[in-house]
Amino acid sequence: MISRRAALGGLLAGGASLATVGVLTNRYTQRWIFGAPAFATEAKSLTIPKLMTGEVRSGVRTFDLDMQKGVSRFFDGIETPTLGINGAYLGPTLKMRSGESVQMNVTNNIGEASTLHWHGLHLPARADGGPHQVIAEGDTWSPKFSVKQRASMFWYHSHMVPRTGPQVYQGLAGMIYVDDEETSRLDLPSDYGVDDIPLVLQDRAFNRDGSFYYGTSMPNVMMGMRGNVLLVNGMVQPYFTASTNKIRLRLLNGSNARFYTIGFDDGRTFQQIGSDGGLLERPFETTQITLAPAERAQIIVDVSDGQPVRLRTFATPNSGMMGGGGMMGQMMGDDLTFEVLDIRPDAQRAKSARVPDRLITLARPAPSQAVRTRRFIMQMGGMMMMGGGSFTINGKSMDMNRIDETVRVNTTEIWQIENTSMMAHPLHIHDVQFRILDRNGVAPPPGETGLKDTVVVAPNERVRLLLSFSDYTDPDRPYMYHCHILEHEDAGMMGQFVVKS
Ligand code: C2O
Ligand code: CU
Ligand code: CU
16 A cells, blocks of 8 residues: 555655555545545646636626536546536635625536525525525526625535535535625735635545445434545645745635644644634634634635645544544544645745734624524434434424524524534524624634634533624525534434514
8 A cells, every 4th residue: 555645755855746646445434434446646736716706797796607517537537427516526716795786697407406505695585595495407596685794705505405415515515705895905815826725625435436425324424424535626635836925725614524623734823814704803823723514714824934834634523422532433534634735835935914913893792782592402313323313403303394483683692502412513504694602601712703604512512602683584485504514404403594574
């Protein structure tokens, strides 16, 4: 067996672009993750998703999106059937500005019904792209909305109950960049693809014929579908040549289920400047950051020392009371780690401005404004291993015909999320960007002080969120809240709320 380490060692030493990157089977593949037989690929330069600004038609920025089938080559000589938007795998980065009117024309040609959801955007429920906005095969869906967001990176993906897991896994996802006045004034790296780089992390498993392996057995559902190969913008272990001293990385955990703790192989510090829904008030220095599925972070890394450095992941237990090192953690492959991006600083690099100490201003969360507190209990029940598991919120599995919660527009509420299961669940709430008040009564760490739309709730944890509902009402069409482990979502860990006038 070769070692991928040896291959990369050669690559770093000689800078040879011909070094191959092998993907090996490992012990997890014998269990719940199917194994790829040592597929290999040459180290390639990172693909940056195409930046799409759309077309302004009578004052409305219009994006024509085609959900389609394709074939991708993640490994040399190996073809993988995939799904994409305006391409074979994933979709373009949609760029829009706060205050603009936007129209999407989404055509579905994937061979089955689907939806496209704008994750993190504050929109009317009818434009949300959730499970109620189904696009039949061959149809076009054209929602229109205005962009009411702080500048950040959002994303879009299929939300087709109960097929979200397999559809996203096949490739139905892409990024959204929103700009605004306040952020454009800041001197931050913002040259797309040059010093402002989106990175979507997705683990995948492969069958021997090169197709994706997507398991539907109970362990795959319980643990969420995980793989032993990491794709970064749809590539295996890419490299990036840095032409500036500072690089802004916009990280999205676009995986179905796996959590990642991300940092650099030399332990260098970096600055986190943003979370899901916007910039933080102030940057802060750290060496590692953990992202659950659907969470985003913006970081700035300094490569002015000219040394190659690798972004990688570290083991991230997500197995609760049995412990990361226990049976459960092993089954889940919690201790697998991945190389994300090999950063090679160019000999000639442009200088970058120093990151401002103060980024934006956010209102201080005022829990006293809340008109009420709602409790949500996330549970996994039944005989999981025997195939009879249940995935619920407040004891209920998702029912498209049941409205679980009704909130009033122009009010603020506290949502208290509790987790009585043995795994951490990333809870995502549509329509809003919320603030985290506390975790078991303790104020959140700096990376969680900004705008969030997805929050990890650990076993036995009680997380309080402050949410304000504004602008849009619809008594009939609900928004979703759900676990963003897509297999849990598809299995019912989701509820619906409406916003009423
Ligand atoms: Cu990322 Cu309900 O979605
Ligand atoms: Cu969403
Ligand atoms: Cu979950």
